[in-house]
Amino acid sequence: MRGAREGSISAADSIKEAVAKSKEIQKKYSPFITINEKAEASRTKGRLYGLAVSVKDNICTKGLQTTAGSKILEGYIPPFDATCIEKIKNEGATIIGKTAQDEFGFGTFSVNTQLSIPKNPSDAERTCGGSSGGAGCITAAADFPHVAIAESTGGSITAPAAFTGTIGLTPTYGRVSRYGLVDYSNSMDKIGVLGNRVHDCALMLSIIAGHDPLDSTSSELPTEDFTKYLNADLKGVKIGLPKEYFSEGVDKRISKNVRDKAALLESLGAKCEEMSLPSTPYAIPSYYLIAVSEASTNLAKYCGLRYGLQKDITGNFDEYFTKVRTEGFGEEAKRRIILGTFARMAGFRDKYYFKALRIRATIIKEFKQAFKKYDALITPSMPVVPPKFSDIKNLTPLQNYYMDILTTAPNMAGMPTISMPVEKVDGLPVGMQIIADQFKEGNLIKIAHKFEVSA
């Protein structure tokens, strides 16, 4: 975040340049669904004055198309700003565009969409990860001061951060207001940040965090200036390495790179040890059950009646809704609506939906127990290096869902995480995930920043 804020160039010029460069990047890697042609430097000389910010397309921006990656919302111009957008605008930031994603966040590779599919700047034949793939893409490709606002439900910030070699901060559930976020799974959705420096993520979080009367699930805990955790000492910091996160399903080279970094942290004063989170294998199925149950209700409202995709009105309302939804939703959205509707059905609710809720409670308890002993946990971010689009096509839905094996547990438990780039494998980016207790983002910033300056 240099440039305008340090007075070398004018804010107006820096925004103009950011938009022009974004258009060039769009041609090569398609990180955007919409580029804000009307982007202008702010008149507010706040903490983000002159900064170009990209926003994941499931976050409402007043007057700027918001589709959540879905054709069913194509052309939808929200009449209001999400609370986090209001906050960054009040600090002088400018939105340069809306970034590509899996439809409604349903995916790990940003390919489940009928709109834009972002390509990895490290290798354009590979994915940027998902669902916030566009945010990872533009963060990696931007050669101008930029920070991305993104969102994670089950790992949608960590995955693109790991695959694009950027930093992805997923805050505690409830830390940042969800007002204005197009819902995927309301009990797990979290707005967060992708950037290239820990400082940028810490500053952005300090601005967007805090209680919002419009979001009853936003925490009333006082917000903090997270930049105060920069340059802290790691002496006495206890870090756990949960063995389930270094299991056979994870690329051994990735596991090794992450373990090496644990050793580095030890040399910086932290104390690392192996530990266990035995409920981890249950995270994926219960995460998906909760997510699809909630998602299938959230998606009910899209029927071509009040906004978004509309068709000629013929037949009765059932026939009309069916026509719009058949065309507007992609395959993965349809799969999740059907799965979710099934999991909620009479006779199955107890077996699936309620059981999943109980497992989530167990997983939260297990994390809470671990954080009595440890200040943070360290794991790989993703089990693989970014796959090629041609390989993704051959994955079954289940194999696809298992890509989230390292991110679903902390995400469903509402624990904050940060993904930091570590040594590459085969020349491709690899990420390390740091997990902290709820509302202890400070611990993440502390460790990540020390790691950043020492790596």
Add this chain to the structure above:
Amino acid sequence: MSVMIGLEVHVQLNTESKLFCSDSVDTRNKAPNENTCPICLGFPGSKPKLNKKVIDYALMTGLALGCRIPEESFMSRKIYFYPDLAKNYQISQYESPLVGEGYMNLPDLKIRIRRIHIEEDPAKLVHVGGDITSAEYVLIDYNRSGIPLMEIVTEPDFTTPKQARQFLEKLSSILEHLNVYDASKEMSLRVDANVSINGGERIEVKNITGFENVEKALNFEIIRQSGMARMEVKIEREVRHFDAETGTTKGLRKKEYEEDYGYVFDPDLPIIKVDRAWVEKIKSSMPELPDQRVKRFTSQYKLNEYTASVLIYTDKHLADFYEECCKLYKDPIVVANWTTNELQKSLNWRSERINDSKVKPKTFVELLELIDSNVITERYAKELIKEYVDTGTSPKELAKKSIVKLSKKDIESAVKQALDKNKKAVEEIKSGKTESLQFLIGQVLTLTKKQADPKEIKALILEMLKKQ
């Protein structure tokens, strides 16, 4: 034949703002879809925020009906696709209602309350070119979307439609005394009534407004179902629509079961925690309830229980009016008789409620005072009250305008006139036919524009006949 009736009563609560947003609940004088915002239109990204006042109102109602108040409850999503639902799900309560079991006492009958929960009202559908089953197309007005509804569910404890009506009247009075709903607003209280006969499948008649209509719909259903039973036609679980014009019900669709709605917790809304302090606070601020008020009326105004109940259960504001009049007039029993009889009749004739009428305590007691001071007769007062209710003009003024109390001489000449004109009747009276005496009294009353006292007329007729 055994009949089982259960009610689900939906009451629009008269909070200031809607259940989840800050739009007003008052949609009168608003253009269609004017009274909306991204929240009650279910726009992407909007989130509901629970209006605490709604909880207060539901708790008050629960306490008034002797209900159990659970410490925790939560909101759920009830999912079904229908154009009146902005989100294609309704935020309601399922597993855990805000208020648990309670009861209401009716004369000779105790009705059990199963639960009371809160939910959002859907939009209003305007059927164009037909009714719900035959409309050409439908217009949607979301002004109503998100108005807080309280749903009171009874056990199937009613055995007659009349009891259901009594329950609704008493419930409405309780709600008015609590000041949680506005009875004068159209559609502010809607009833789904379940009826089954001889332990068979239950039929649900949906969305009935008006207590009389509930009674009519239930009577129709009982006749219809018992007819089917006689013909040995199987009664199947079904939702029906009541047509107020014809007083009949029509089949709408097969009834789905509640568990088929695929309920999930609404993850945007935290668990509602009602601690003891909250309940105590509401208890201590509860206004006087109808049953307590009936007791007070019997002791304070020496009314019998029946008259007190009529005053209080007909319309809370009628009871308020009565009490105001008692402050201005000496005899509460006279006020009660006039209020429950002649005044209520005239209001009913105009389909008015006391609060919307031109009747005011100060002018109303004038009428009673005019009778007391013999300026007008009681019989004439019963005529005059109609004009008073129509115009609101003070009875003193009205009495001045018309011919006030006739002199004895005037009445005598009227009697004479009547006797001369009706020779045949006179003969009949002489031969002992009393009906003819009544006839003659009637004639004199007409001649005196009902301002003479019938007793006086009778005496005069008999006197004159003796002389003849």
